[in-house]
Amino acid sequence: MQAEVEETLKRIQSHKGVMGTMVVNAEGIPIRTTLDNSTTVQYAGLLHQLTMKAKSTVRDIDPQNDLTFLRIRSKKHEIMVAPDKEYLLIVIQNPCE
Amino acid sequence: MIRSTGPQPKKSISFISTIKGTQTKGYSGANQSRMALSKTLTIAPEIKAEKMSISTPRTVIQVIDAHGVDVTPRPLYHPDPHTGTAKPNKLLTSREGSFAAEFISSYSLYQNTLNPSMLGHFTRSVLGSSIVSKSSVSTTESIAEDLEEPSYKREKLTSFTDLRVVRATPGKIVTKEDLEKTIEIILTETETLRFFNLPTVMVSVESEEAMKVRRRNKNYETLCRNRLGNDLYAERMMQTINGAPKNKDVQCDKIVKEDKGIMSTAWDLHDSYIAMELSSLPAKQSILDSCGKANVPSKDREQRVPGSTTEKDSEASSLMDIENVILTKVRDDEVDHSETILKSDKFHQDLFFMERVLMENIFQPKLAAYRQLPILKEPEPEKPEDFQEGEKLEKTEEEGQKEEEEEIEISTGQSTIPANLERLWSFSCDLTKGLNVSSLAWNRTNPDLLAVGYGHFGFREQKRGLACCWSIKNPMWPERIYQSPYGVTAVDFSIGAPNLLAVGYHNGTIAIYNVQSNSNVPVLDSSESPQKHLGPVWQLQWIEQDRGTTGDDKREILVSISADGRISKWVIRKGLDCHDLMRLKRTTSSSSKKGGEKEKKGEALISRQAPGMCFAFHPKDTNIYLAGTEEGHIHKCSCSYNEQYLETYRGHKGPVYKIAWNPFCHDVFLSCSADWGVIIWQQENPKPFLSFYPTTYVVYDVAWSPKSAYIFAAANESRVEIWHLHISTLDPLIVHVANPGIKFTTVLFAKQTDCLLVGDSDGQVGVYELRNMPAALDSGRGDVIDILIGSKSKQPG
Numbered sequence: 001m002q003a004e005v006e007e008t009l010k011r012i013q014s015h016k017g018v019m020g021t022m023v024v025n026a027e028g029i030p031i032r033t034t035l036d037n038s039t040t041v042q043y044a045g046l047l048h049q050l051t052m053k054a055k056s057t058v059r060d061i062d063p064q065n066d067l068t069f070l071r072i073r074s075k076k077h078e079i080m081v082a083p084d085k086e087y088l089l090i091v092i093q094n095p096c097e
Numbered sequence: 098m099i100r101s102t103g104p105q106p107k108k109s110i111s112f113i114s115t116i117k118g119t120q121t122k123g124y125s126g127a128n129q130s131r132m133a134l135s136k137t138l139t140i141a142p143e144i145k146a147e148k149m150s151i152s153t154p155r156t157v158i159q160v161i162d163a164h165g166v167d168v169t170p171r172p173l174y175h176p177d178p179h180t181g182t183a184k185p186n187k188l189l190t191s192r193e194g195s196f197a198a199e200f201i202s203s204y205s206l207y208q209n210t211l212n213p214s215m216l217g218h219f220t221r222s223v224l225g226s227s228i229v230s231k232s233s234v235s236t237t238e239s240i241a242e243d244l245e246e247p248s249y250k251r252e253k254l255t256s257f258t259d260l261r262v263v264r265a266t267p268g269k270i271v272t273k274e275d276l277e278k279t280i281e282i283i284l285t286e287t288e289t290l291r292f293f294n295l296p297t298v299m300v301s302v303e304s305e306e307a308m309k310v311r312r313r314n315k316n317y318e319t320l321c322r323n324r325l326g327n328d329l330y331a332e333r334m335m336q337t338i339n340g341a342p343k344n345k346d347v348q349c350d351k352i353v354k355e356d357k358g359i360m361s362t363a364w365d366l367h368d369s370y371i372a373m374e375l376s377s378l379p380a381k382q383s384i385l386d387s388c389g390k391a392n393v394p395s396k397d398r399e400q401r402v403p404g405s406t407t408e409k410d411s412e413a414s415s416l417m418d419i420e421n422v423i424l425t426k427v428r429d430d431e432v433d434h435s436e437t438i439l440k441s442d443k444f445h446q447d448l449f450f451m452e453r454v455l456m457e458n459i460f461q462p463k464l465a466a467y468r469q470l471p472i473l474k475e476p477e478p479e480k481p482e483d484f485q486e487g488e489k490l491e492k493t494e495e496e497g498q499k500e501e502e503e504e505i506e507i508s509t510g511q512s513t514i515p516a517n518l519e520r521l522w523s524f525s526c527d528l529t530k531g532l533n534v535s536s537l538a539w540n541r542t543n544p545d546l547l548a549v550g551y552g553h554f555g556f557r558e559q560k561r562g563l564a565c566c567w568s569i570k571n572p573m574w575p576e577r578i579y580q581s582p583y584g585v586t587a588v589d590f591s592i593g594a595p596n597l598l599a600v601g602y603h604n605g606t607i608a609i610y611n612v613q614s615n616s617n618v619p620v621l622d623s624s625e626s627p628q629k630h631l632g633p634v635w636q637l638q639w640i641e642q643d644r645g646t647t648g649d650d651k652r653e654i655l656v657s658i659s660a661d662g663r664i665s666k667w668v669i670r671k672g673l674d675c676h677d678l679m680r681l682k683r684t685t686s687s688s689s690k691k692g693g694e695k696e697k698k699g700e701a702l703i704s705r706q707a708p709g710m711c712f713a714f715h716p717k718d719t720n721i722y723l724a725g726t727e728e729g730h731i732h733k734c735s736c737s738y739n740e741q742y743l744e745t746y747r748g749h750k751g752p753v754y755k756i757a758w759n760p761f762c763h764d765v766f767l768s769c770s771a772d773w774g775v776i777i778w779q780q781e782n783p784k785p786f787l788s789f790y791p792t793t794y795v796v797y798d799v800a801w802s803p804k805s806a807y808i809f810a811a812a813n814e815s816r817v818e819i820w821h822l823h824i825s826t827l828d829p830l831i832v833h834v835a836n837p838g839i840k841f842t843t844v845l846f847a848k849q850t851d852c853l854l855v856g857d858s859d860g861q862v863g864v865y866e867l868r869n870m871p872a873a874l875d876s877g878r879g880d881v882i883d884i885l886i887g888s889k890s891k892q893p894g
Contacts, residue, residue, distance in 0.1 A: 002440055004615075008448045011574055015455050023439070031438060059364030069450060080454055082447035087438045089447045095458040 012091060019077060022090040024048075031087065043079075043090055051083040456571045463521040466866055467569065467852055518817070518833045518853065518865040524549065524567045525861040526574055532563060534856025536588045536636075537845040542595040544849060545569040546576070546612075549862055552584025552603055554842075559584050564600045566612050567862070577612050579619075587637040593653045601634030607657055607667065621673050628675040632660025636711050642719050642736070656714070656722075662706025664724060664734075679734050681726055683707045713756040717763055725753030731768055731778070748776050748785035755799050761806035769796040775811050775820075787826060791818060798843045808870075810853055812841040817855050817865075824871065833865070 013021045013034055020035040024044040033040045055067040070081040082089040160169045300310045324330050359365070438444055457464065464470075524547070532551035540546035551563040562584040565575035579600065587601035597620070598610045606629060608619035623629045637657050655667040656678065664679040682705055707726040715721040720736045721743070729749035732742040751771035759765040764780040775796055777787040794814040802808035807822040811829075818829035835841055835857065843856035851867045 005439055005445055005448065008445070008452060012448065012452050012455060015452075015573070016459055018455065023444075025438060056362055056364065059367075060362050063364040063367030069454070071454070078458060080451060082451055084443055084447065086441075087444065089444070089451060091451055091455065093455055093458055095461070 015093070017094045019092040019094055020090075021092075022088075024088050024090070026086050026088075043092075044088060047079070047081050047088060047090060051081055051088065055083065452574070453570045456573060460522060460572055463572075463864075464569065466519075466521055467847075467850055467864065469850055514869050516819070516831050516867065516869045516871065518819070518831050519868050521852070521864045521866055522572050523861045523863040524572055524575070525859075528575075528578065529563060529565065529860035532560065532860040533558075533584075533858045534843050534860065534862055535584065535586050537843050537854055537856055537862065538589045539845070539848065540590045540595055541592045544847075546590075547854070547862070548588045548590055548598055549575075549856065550585035550588040550600060551860060552586050554586075559603060562602060564588055564598070564610070566598070572864075577610075577615060579610055579617055581608075584633075586633050586635055587657070589637045589639055589655075591639045591653065591655075592641055593639075599637050599639065599655050601637045601657060601659075603633040605630035605632055605634060605659055605661070607634055607637065607655070607673065609655075609669070609673070621669065623667070623673045623675070626673055626675055628665070628677075630657065630659035630661055630663065630665070632662075632708060634659045635709065638712070638714065640714050640719055656712065658709040658712045658724060660708035660710075660727075662708055664709060664712060664722075666736075677739060678736055679724065679739050681707045681709045681724060681732070683728065708752075710752050711755050713758055713766065715763065716758050716760060723756050723758075723766060725749075725756050725768060725770075727752040729753060729770060729772070731756060733780075744783060746778055746783050746785075748778070748788070749774065751795075754795075754797055757799055757801050757809075759801055759806060760803060767799050767801060767809055769799040769811060771795045773813070775799055787822075789820070789826075791829060792816070797841070800844050800846055802846050803848050804851070810844045810846065812844040812855060814840040817841050817844060817853075819853075819867065821871070830870075831867070 009021065009023075009032065012018065020039075021033070022030060022035060022040050022043060023032040024030045024040065026048075028041055028044040028048060030037065030040045030044065035043075050072075051067070051070060054070055058065050058067045067083060070083065072079040072081075077092055077094040080091045080093065158169070159167060162168050300306055529549075529551055533553045534549060535552045535554065536548075536550040538548045540548070545568050547567045547569070549565050549567060551565070553559055562581045564579040564581070564585045566577035567575045581600075581602060583602040583604045583606065585600055586603050587599075589599050591597040591599065596611055596613045598612050600608050600610060600619070602608070607623040609621040611620045634657050637655060639653055639655050641653050652668075655669075655673075656664065657667065658664045662681040663677050664681065666676045666678050668674045668676070707728050707730075709724050709726055711725040713723045715723075722734055722736070723746075724732045724734055726732070729747070729751055731746040731749070731753055733744040733746070734742050746768075749768065749770040749772055753768050753770045756766060756768045759767065765786070766778050766780070767775065768778065769775045773790050773793055773796060775789040775791075776785040779786045789811075791811075792813055792815065794816075796811050796813040798812045800810050802810065805821075807824075808830075809820050809822075811818045811820065815835055817831075817833040817835070819831035819833075820826075821830040824830060833855075838859075839861075840858040841855050842858055843854075845854040845856075846852075847854060847864075851870065853865045853867060854862055855865060856862045
């Protein structure tokens with residue numbers, strides 16, 4: 001199970017166009033990351049707030065609903081966030097290449 | 098109405114018959130009690146009675162309301178009786194009996210004491226003479242009214258309702274003329290106010306009591322005389338002792354206040370309710386905890402970091418120290434925690450989704466083409482165009498759609514662009530590299546799930562085998578990988594239980610895997626079965642058979658054909674149970690009188706059984722099936738007979754690798770063989786109907802298109818051909834040539850879309866889209882092909 005997780009994570013990291021993969025815990029401390037620490041912490045902090053807001057929005061509309069995935073498409077790349085109570089899985093991909 | 102004498106200063110109250118007392122609101126409260134006790138008395142609410150009671154000295158004035166409750170108001174303010182005399186007032190003397198309309202209250206408003214609540218009041222004497230006296234300040238509460246005067250005629254007071262007080266607002270601008278005006282001040286004496294009246298009682302001398310009274314009087318006189326110096330009367334003074342006061346101060350501990358704010362959102366309330374419901378079941382202690390926790394704002398780090406609860410109580414200055422201490426502790430916890438995160442199921446699932454999302458991003462155009470959706474055009478990454486691209490994106494989408502529409506129009510109209518196979522993507526990964534794709538099968542319920550078996554055909558090339566489940570959503574890595582030491586030669590998904598995958602191996606074993614789990618161990622295995630196949634299992638299929646005779650519902654059986662010449666039926670009942678449906682016996686080509694099971698004498702055959710290569714069940718009648726052998730014969734068999742063939746179709750010279758019934762026209766089937774040929778047969782005709790020998794390569798696989806009765810695909814070693822019978826029976830419609838060194842080994846049509854899957858000998862399964870196929874007459878109706886066959890039947894096959 002652990003090996004499979006590692007394998008999947010490695011595969012994701014090696015995909016075409018993936019610029020960075022980060023797993024941070026709820027306090028913003030990176031658990032696994034392919035980017036440097038300062039970038040990771042910055043992403044973690046900003047995305048954590050955004051995820052909270054998005055989650056709050058979704059749940060305000062229907063309290064039995066919950067946020068499962070968040071994608072932000074920007075000019076340069078796409079940020080994909082899989083939020084959870086205990087961690088954040090963030091992948092930055094440049095899909096054009 | 099009596100007017101005041103003398104000029105009236107502005108400040109004084111003027112008498113107006115109809116008074117609108119806007120400022121008499123202050124009375125209303127006070128007057129209510131008056132109303133309450135008045136018995137049918139309607140008194141002008143503005144009128145106030147002075148507290149001072151003029152009436153019967155005997156009784157203290159009491160105000161009792163209708164319920165008998167004593168509501169005697171007590172004065173809050175004791176007016177100075179002297180101040181009231183300054184003002185001129187109206188002294189109204191009303192004659193007896195002429196109360197009506199003459200009874201006017203007097204109002205006085207004092208400059209000095211601008212008591213808004215006070216306007217005036219009137220007093221009435223009990224004795225019938227109503228005297229209105231100027232009153233000084235009256236209190237709002239002083240409403241003692243001697244309504245109990247029996248002599249009072251209440252009806253007369255109705256006139257008071259007309260009287261209202263006009264509050265002369267103190268908005269006075271004192272002008273110089275005002276100051277110099279001569280004001281007449283009239284001093285009058287108030288009437289006598291009697292506080293106590295003890296009338297003398299006179300007793301007649303001749304009454305019976307006279308004696309007593311006299312005696313009493315006498316006693317009294319003597320008493321008064323003896324008063325001085327009498328012991329009975331002593332003057333004494335007392336002083337109460339006041340205890341020494343002592344001041345005592347108490348100071349409590351500093352009350353620590355904490356501000357807590359929370360944004361009350363709908364989901365927070367929902368969570369709290371759910372938490373309370375859940376926790377009401379277990380012990381009560383936990384209720385308090387969860388309630389407390391539920392109310393804590395979402396960012397509750399205290400739960401996770403045990404040491405940080407002390408942070409709240411600590412002073413700000415020492416916060417840093419404590420934090421440092423805590424952080425060191427925390428880091429140890431964190432390490433463990435991060436591992437648990439990585440191992441958690443949720444994380445695994447999130448990774449799974451993330452991978453799929455990535456795939457979607459990478460393969461979006463291809464997947465969209467597969468699913469026949471409009472393709473999103475990515476904005477160009479060049480910088481100067483970036484600004485425009487954002488606006489253009491929508492336009493390009495529309496344009497893209499228009500272009501596709503145009504293409505379709507063109508294709509249907511003129512078909513100037515020839516039909517072609519466009520390669521979308523291919524399922525391949527490192528694991529599958531170098532292996533030969535031997536079989537493909539779609540899942541019956543999930544159209545996105547594909548099973549691919551990897552294994553070599555030839556005996557000498559045997560390597561390890563692999564059975565993978567691929568999903569369209571992730572073309573880069575299979576969802577399930579089942580490894581085995583033997584090459585996989587056949588795969589098929591079950592119909593009734595779509596999570597079961599049957600895999601046939603080169604060593605004759607059949608294994609059934611449950612694709613819901615990832616484990617490499619099959620659920621069922623036929624390797625221990627005594628009736629397992631001895632040769633490679635070339636084809637597997639799950640068939641739903643009608644057990645009409647026994648009255649059961651459709652039962653699913655697994656049918657396999659293998660090189661040991663047996664067609665077996667496997668049933669899952671505590672393991673795999675095998676029954677032979679048919680044993681393929683060798684037939685010699687010359688003997689064709691019967692179905693051909695008897696060998697000629699004198700022919701010494703090594704094995705009486707012919708290896709079976711493929712089979713195909715009739716789409717409508719699941720009792721009938723066709724079996725292809727290595728000899729090149731195709732036998733039509735029935736499940737009811739396991740000894741005889743119903744019919745034998747001879748036409749191929751080499752092993753028949755694949756048989757396929759036409760999905761629309763149930764009399765026609767297709768077969769391909771190692772003799773480079775593809776033959777179309779008609780069910781009744783044992784001779785080939787139509788045969789194709791396009792190349793000099795072995796044709797490994799053929800398949801009918803699910804959309805049209807005319808189209809079929811054939812894969813031979815070097816190329817994939819798409820034939821369209823309606824257009825031409827001599828040449829294929831589309832030819833796709835393989836890269837050198839790669840052989841195409843399997844084909845499979847995708848059901849809902851116009852796509853074709855082609856497996857090759859390098860372990861890749863390519864997904865091709867059939868583009869620009871001629872749309873006309875592609876209805877695929879069975880009757881149309883009958884017409885075709887009818888027309889072609891004139892020509893010999």
